[in-house]
Amino acid sequence: MIAAREEILPALRAKLGNTIQEVFEKSPKRIYLQVKAEHIPQTSRILFKELEARFQIATGIDTPGAFEILYHWAFDLCNCVVTIKTKLDREKPEIESIATFCPAAEWIEREMWELLGITFKNHPDMRHLLLKDDWPEGRYPLRRDYNKDMT
Numbered sequence: 001m002i003a004a005r006e007e008i009l010p011a012l013r014a015k016l017g018n019t020i021q022e023v024f025e026k027s028p029k030r031i032y033l034q035v036k037a038e039h040i041p042q043t044s045r046i047l048f049k050e051l052e053a054r055f056q057i058a059t060g061i062d063t064p065g066a067f068e069i070l071y072h073w074a075f076d077l078c079n080c081v082v083t084i085k086t087k088l089d090r091e092k093p094e095i096e097s098i099a100t101f102c103p104a105a106e107w108i109e110r111e112m113w114e115l116l117g118i119t120f121k122n123h124p125d126m127r128h129l130l131l132k133d134d135w136p137e138g139r140y141p142l143r144r145d146y147n148k149d150m151t
Helices: 005-019 037-050 103-116
Strands: 020-027 030-035 054-062 067-075 080-088 094-096 119-121
Touching (some): 005 020, 005 030, 005 037, 005 080, 030 037, 037 080, 080 094, 103 119
Parallel strands (some): 030 080, 094 119
Antiparallel strands (some): 020 030, 054 067, 067 080
């Protein structure tokens, strides 16, 4: 278990190696890592199972160039949050689910699927959470191109 903030980045570098594309340290309590989408399950499993970080939430964002997902992990003993950032192809936004080993991610992955149209492969319970069951397929309210007036 990591007890000091100074231990986090060296531990991540040792465990993740060249899967880390970039590191951003925006404040003493925040570390951001950029990784490719295919490395998210491995990275998340290491944070959760080996480094004992607590999953807080994930954030899905529709940016002009790609969909981004930010996975926020807390190291409570040292009061630090590590955010793992990844980008998904706009044409086929899909990624492996982390809910298979981190049940706390189930609902937020369902929300991102409903509201942004991101597919979470192998999710254990992919069904509507916020929108009506008969919500039109292919209409995602948090996408930049969503037009609420469309029928």
